[in-house]
Amino acid sequence: MNLTDRPEWQALQTHSLQIKDAHLRDLFAADAGRGVSFSLQAVDILADYSKNLITDETLELLFKLARATQVEDMRRAMFAGEKINTTENRAVLHTALRHQSDEPVMTDGHDVMPEVRAVLQKMADFSNQIRSGQWLGHSGKPIKNIINIGIGGSDLGPVMATEALKYYSQRDLNVQFVSNVDATQLIEVTRGLDPAETLFIIASKTFTTDETMTNATSARQWVLEALGDESAVAKHFVAVSTNSEKVREFGIDTTNMFEFWDWVGGRYSMTSAIGLPIMVAIGPDNFQQLLEGFYAMDEHFKTAPLEQNLPVILALLSVWYGNFFGAESEVILPYDQYLHRFAAYFQQGNMESNGKSVTKDGQVVNYHTGPVIWGEPGTNGQHAFYQLLHQGTRLIPADFIGFAQPLNGLGNHHRKLTANLLAQTQGLAFGKTAAEVRADGVAEALVPHRTFPGNRPSNTILLPKLTPKTLGQLVALYEHKIFVQGVIWNINSFDQWGVELGKVLAQGLVSQLKTGQPSDQNDSSTNNLLATIQRWSSTPAEPDAALS
Numbered sequence: 295m296n297l298t299d300r301p302e303w304q305a306l307q308t309h310s311l312q313i314k315d316a317h318l319r320d321l322f323a324a325d326a327g328r329g330v331s332f333s334l335q336a337v338d339i340l341a342d343y344s345k346n347l348i349t350d351e352t353l354e355l356l357f358k359l360a361r362a363t364q365v366e367d368m369r370r371a372m373f374a375g376e377k378i379n380t381t382e383n384r385a386v387l388h389t390a391l392r393h394q395s396d397e398p399v400m401t402d403g404h405d406v407m408p409e410v411r412a413v414l415q416k417m418a419d420f421s422n423q424i425r426s427g428q429w430l431g432h433s434g435k436p437i438k439n440i441i442n443i444g445i446g447g448s449d450l451g452p453v454m455a456t457e458a459l460k461y462y463s464q465r466d467l468n469v470q471f472v473s474n475v476d477a478t479q480l481i482e483v484t485r486g487l488d489p490a491e492t493l494f495i496i497a498s499k500t501f502t503t504d505e506t507m508t509n510a511t512s513a514r515q516w517v518l519e520a521l522g523d524e525s526a527v528a529k530h531f532v533a534v535s536t537n538s539e540k541v542r543e544f545g546i547d548t549t550n551m552f553e554f555w556d557w558v559g560g561r562y563s564m565t566s567a568i569g570l571p572i573m574v575a576i577g578p579d580n581f582q583q584l585l586e587g588f589y590a591m592d593e594h595f596k597t598a599p600l601e602q603n604l605p606v607i608l609a610l611l612s613v614w615y616g617n618f619f620g621a622e623s624e625v626i627l628p629y630d631q632y633l634h635r636f637a638a639y640f641q642q643g644n645m646e647s648n649g650k651s652v653t654k655d656g657q658v659v660n661y662h663t664g665p666v667i668w669g670e671p672g673t674n675g676q677h678a679f680y681q682l683l684h685q686g687t688r689l690i691p692a693d694f695i696g697f698a699q700p701l702n703g704l705g706n707h708h709r710k711l712t713a714n715l716l717a718q719t720q721g722l723a724f725g726k727t728a729a730e731v732r733a734d735g736v737a738e739a740l741v742p743h744r745t746f747p748g749n750r751p752s753n754t755i756l757l758p759k760l761t762p763k764t765l766g767q768l769v770a771l772y773e774h775k776i777f778v779q780g781v782i783w784n785i786n787s788f789d790q791w792g793v794e795l796g797k798v799l800a801q802g803l804v805s806q807l808k809t810g811q812p813s814d815q816n817d818s819s820t821n822n823l824l825a826t827i828q829r830w831s832s833t834p835a836e837p838d839a840a841l842s
């Protein structure tokens with residue numbers, strides 16, 4: 295049945311019209327226990343979702359929708375290793391990567407756990423060798439710089455987690471990331487580094503991604519120009535991939551390859567060998583803590599009834615605003631500087647997963663799917679875009695993420711940081727009425743400008759302290775939220791065909807830029823732009839060059 299024809303959907307439609315006139319001020323005034331009753335702790339995470347435009351009835355109707363759309367059965371199917379990524383005929387088993395019990399994890403009649411554990415052991419051995427200075431470069435120097443070359447899921451998770459867990463990292467190791475095909479990033483990251491002390495991790499699930507292969511080839515040149523010998527590659531390059539053939543073709547010995555599998559989606563691969571730079575930075579013990587955190591949230595998601603299931607609740611709230619209130623985006627606001635790449639990470643996580651407009655069986659949807667995800671760490675955003683959150687015309691549900699304990703205690707910084715987080719959630723929810731503004735003695739002409747409508751929803755996601763374990767819980771929480779959203783919208787959250795067209799078009803344009811000969815198939819806009827680039831270019835075209 296089409297989603298919007300479901301009685302559960304239509305009941306929510308009717309209910310949303312009733313609730314549109316409610317104000318959070320009144321909902322809180324009517325129920326002194328609202329803050330507690332609309333809060334839920336799962337493992338170490340407390341989510342307060344009381345500052346949302348919901349009542350008990352809203353939640354009941356949302357849970358009915360989740361049941362009707364088979365969230366429970368799809369959850370079972372994912373953990374059971376069924377091929378729920380139907381367009382790629384693959385299982386979706388990132389939960390196996392952090393599985394901690396002795397139970398097997400099966401897909402295709404095969405327990406994946408022995409290979410998962412073997413790769414983790416290989417990663418730990420490698421990380422220990424780098425961290426202890428035992429891994430020597432081609433000229434006998436220990437490695438000081440680790441540069442991960444990868445993009446998308448082979449970059450954003452490691453970047454986010456390495457930054458998030460910097461406090462726990464070995465500070466004399468310089469772990470850096472290169473993703474953009476813009477040479478500037480590779481050049482700036484390697485500037486001043488000694489190739490003899492530098493090791494590259496080439497991270498690519500497919501080992502065919504053009505940006506990564508281009509950067510890897512230039513990195514190899516940089517190493518070989520300095521060290522002068524092909525045999526240096528073995529000491530300065532390792533690969534993380536599912537594609538051993540391509541790794542070998544590139545010239546990396548597969549003994550220096552860390553494997554993962556097609557049942558790990560790129561944007562869900564942080565706990566696979568793709569997490570190697572994280573492990574090098576924080577060490578195998580901390581990485582194990584990270585996995586345990588993920589596992590704890592996986593277990594919560596797998597076993598808790600929908601009504602007490604945090605990822606389910608967050609997903610339903612997102613559906614509530616996106617489908618019944620016209621919210622176009624969601625903002626993620628971590629009040630912790632170490633989480634400064636968290637929103638960027640879940641930009642890919644959510645938008646590549648749920649940015650779909652056909653259902654699993656190929657029908658065009660008549661409802662909105664994935665929201666735009668964005669965000670910056672607090673308090674910076676407050677002095678930039680919060681104006682629009684408070685007084686703009688758009689409804690933008692916000693997730694505030696905070697920690698009770700600071701990692702870097704300094705004076706009263708943390709108290710101020712936390713006070714700002716709480717203040718923003720209050721301000722958004724309750725606003726400031728015109729009467730309150732007038733009571734402050736504000737001139738009448740300014741009253742409308744200084745009034746805050748409030749009624750702007752937010753979740754407050756509170757954790758005791760940022761540790762590898764709590765980070766794992768937090769990331770798994772968002773991963774499963776994305777999964778539940780996709781199930782409700784009846785889309786495949788695990789493919790990404792939408793990135794393919796641009797890749798193919800770019801290939802043709804590389805040739806045209808090289809030869810200076812635009813294709814007669816081009817549109818007039820592209821031809822005009824190509825001609826202008828040609829005129830302004832500092833590199834002469836190579837009209838006779840083979841098209842490559």
Ligand code: F6P
Pocket residue numbers: 445446447448497498499500501502503506560561646790793
């Ligand atoms: O182009 C999109 C994408 O396929 C992402 O899904 C993926 O995370 C990224 O490219 C990198 O892919 P790979 O790890 O195969 O290089």
